[in-house]
Amino acid sequence: MPRPLPRVPPADPGARRDRAGGRRTRRIARHDPPVSIALRFAACPDRIRAALRQVRRHLAAQGLSDDRLGMVELALAEALNNIAEHAYGGQDEGPVSLLACHDGDGLRVVLRDRGRALPGNRLPDGTLPTLDTPSHALPEGGFGWFLIRDLADRVDYARAGGTNRLILQFSAR
Amino acid sequence: MNLHSTYHDTVNLIAVDDARIDSAVALRFKDDMRSLTEQGPDHIVLDLSRVTFVDSSGLGAIVASMKQLGPGKRLDLAGLTPDVAKVFRLTRMDTVFTIHPHASAVAPRAAG
16 A cells, blocks of 8 residues: 655745745744745756855845855855755756845854755765875865865754755854 | 956966856866867966856866866966965865966066
8 A cells, every 4th residue: 555645845935935025034944044035946057146146145234244255155055056966966957945044143044955865864074085196186076065064163954855954054253 | 258368478378257167157167278278388377366256166177177288288376366265275276276376476467
């Protein structure tokens, strides 16, 4: 007898509702921060660029320094590129939702996608590829998780109901 | 992708006229670098002074641009802006490339 399908909550009801306004503070689900910006977009390079620009502009308006803005933008770019290239395999431009909240304690960003899970359902170690090699063998990739782990103060990942949830936290400094 | 190559005596100076080298343009960047470095001086200097953002895809494309050079050619970097310098520092790629503060140090007649 086939097992009943698990009940899957909508990927991101808040993100859709919040697209117009976005500044109201309200909890959408247990794991979500009070939303200060919510975006939903396709996981492809051009949309990722546009989303990063929007997040940066929003955080700049909240008074984050250029240095912090650069760190956050790079960490988010790496996380979103991973979703496009690995979770969705670079072909199916599936949806990503991004919720970010900035307050006195720092910045918390929640990314959700419905692509493949991370291998072993866990965060990669993110070790830096070795550069101790002849130049023709230098690595051209494999830096993404290293950068995410280095730039964010805390990274959490969970897989539930066919959804990947990645939480990046940056402390206020 | 807007890359401009000018020859200054022994240097092929390639200026990037875009603010970003990221996953949206990484492949194109690598291909354009190949065609701009096939001819001309063996010493290539990539002027990144107008680039404000490089992600790991862009970094990989810069490394690939160096690896695809013909024998006897070398690629240096110049004019790294703060966030770009940070990516190179964090990944230790700043130990792989010779990095000049300004393109004018290697190509004195370069404008800007």
